[in-house]
Amino acid sequence: MRVVHRLSEVDPPSYSFVTIGVFDGVHRGHQRIIRGLVEAAHATGDEAVAITFDPHPVAVLTDHRPLLLTTVGERIELMADLGLDTLVVFPFTEEVIQTPAADFVERLLQHLNLAELWVGPDFRLGHDRQGDIPFLRRLGLERGFSVHLVDPVEWDGRIVHSSRVREALRQGEVEEATGCLGRPYRLSGVVVRGRGIGRDMGVPTANISPPPKRLIPAGGVYACRAETERWGSFPAAVNVGTRPTFTTNAQGLTVEAHLLDFDRNLYNQVLALDFVGRLRDERTYPTLNALVAQLREDIAETRALLS
Numbered sequence: 001m002r003v004v005h006r007l008s009e010v011d012p013p014s015y016s017f018v019t020i021g022v023f024d025g026v027h028r029g030h031q032r033i034i035r036g037l038v039e040a041a042h043a044t045g046d047e048a049v050a051i052t053f054d055p056h057p058v059a060v061l062t063d064h065r066p067l068l069l070t071t072v073g074e075r076i077e078l079m080a081d082l083g084l085d086t087l088v089v090f091p092f093t094e095e096v097i098q099t100p101a102a103d104f105v106e107r108l109l110q111h112l113n114l115a116e117l118w119v120g121p122d123f124r125l126g127h128d129r130q131g132d133i134p135f136l137r138r139l140g141l142e143r144g145f146s147v148h149l150v151d152p153v154e155w156d157g158r159i160v161h162s163s164r165v166r167e168a169l170r171q172g173e174v175e176e177a178t179g180c181l182g183r184p185y186r187l188s189g190v191v192v193r194g195r196g197i198g199r200d201m202g203v204p205t206a207n208i209s210p211p212p213k214r215l216i217p218a219g220g221v222y223a224c225r226a227e228t229e230r231w232g233s234f235p236a237a238v239n240v241g242t243r244p245t246f247t248t249n250a251q252g253l254t255v256e257a258h259l260l261d262f263d264r265n266l267y268n269q270v271l272a273l274d275f276v277g278r279l280r281d282e283r284t285y286p287t288l289n290a291l292v293a294q295l296r297e298d299i300a301e302t303r304a305l306l307s
Contacts, residue, residue: 001080003087007111010049010086015115017041017148018108020051020125022162025069026078028182029120029153029160036150037118038083047085049112053092060092067215069165074186101126105139118148155179172218174275184225184274187214187255191266194256203295205239205256206266208273216240216253221279223302226259227272234259235306237298238273241282258295260303277305 004010017037023030034050041048054072059065070078072089079087090096096104104126108114117136125131131139136147152159160180168176169185177185189208206226210216219241226236236257257273279301285291 001076001084001087003076003089005089005091007051007088007090007107010047010088010112012047012049012086012113014046014113015044016047016049016108016112017116017118018049018051018112018114019118021053021119021123022056023050023052023075023079024056024162025165025181026075026082027153027160027162027165027180028155031082031182032153033118033120033150034079034082034084037116037148040116040118040148041085042083046115047112048083049086049088050079050084051088051090052079053096054089055092057092057097060094060097065213067166068213069162069169069185069215071211071214074188098127101131101135102139105131105136105143105145109143109145114145116146116148118150120150120152166215169215169217172220172278174217174222174278177217177275184276185217186272186274187216188270188272189255191269191271193267194254203258203292203299204263205258206271208255208257208271210255216255217275217278219253219282221282221298222275223277223279223305224257225274225276225306226257227274228259228262228264228266229269229271231262231264234262235302236260236273237279237295237302238275239282258299260299 017040019033019037038048052075056066056068076087123133133147133149140147156179165177165180174185187210189210191206192209194207217240222238222240224236224238225233227233236259238255238257240253240255242253257271279298285294
């Protein structure tokens with residue numbers, strides 16, 4: 001899959017089947033659209049192209065910067081696995097906000113030789129979101145492209161969308177997130193030095209620093225699979241929280257992972273955590289021995305859950 005940042009860089013050899021969106025999380029609904037688009041495009045010898053916006057449009061349209069389910073790099077990796085020929089990481093700017101839908105589509109026709117536009121039922125494009133499905137279909141009749149509407153995906157009786165995944169993670173419902181994503185939610189970060197408290201207790205932890213604006217699941221203890229840069233995957237008991245037993249100061253959330261049966265140095269390496277199950281809330285313990293006993297229970301439960 002090629003990754004470009006301008007429509008003019010695409011230059012397909014024939015026609016293109018195109019989908020447009022943020023695709024944050026690359027959840028089951030996104031996957032349905034992209035897989036269908038890829039299959040249809042390749043059946044006719046055409047290019048399968050996706051356009052993903054960066055930054056998130058909400059961050060440009062408002063003062064709010066939404067917490068993301070995936071970084072751009074993670075989005076690229078996930079979308080490459082779906083068979084796309086080209087991914088356009090399109091800068092979302094004030095100029096894009098002011099661009100009429102017809103003008104944006106004209107650029108798709110000019111640079112991508114647009115043949116089919118694949119979208120979900122809530123899709124809208126252009127200034128004031130004027131480019132809804134009826135508008136785009138009328139324009140397609142005039143300009144020689146078609147609009148392919150893809151039904152949304154339901155999981156557990158409700159439609160899958162990125163906001164549903166975000167809400168599930170904010171509540172610590174990682175199984176719900178897994179159902180919507182089609183895989184466990186992954187949080188990656190560089191391992192940084194902590195206070196060494198876990199090692200002193202005989203339960204050493206890797207403290208990760210996630211990228212800015214990434215959504216961290218609700219505070220609590222989780223069973224995760226930890227993917228290391230050099231040594232493969234290990235089960236891990238992960239604490240997300242403020243370590244209330246050791247501090248009463250609000251220092252922000254920490255993410256600490258105890259990798260089972262692992263004793264190597266991870267400092268300055270990237271560690272990826274796949275959240276499989278939630279074990280319990282974060283709690284304050286009256287003594288250090290009580291905390292260590294609970295950590296041993298968490299480790300045993302993690303081992304059983306991931307065995």
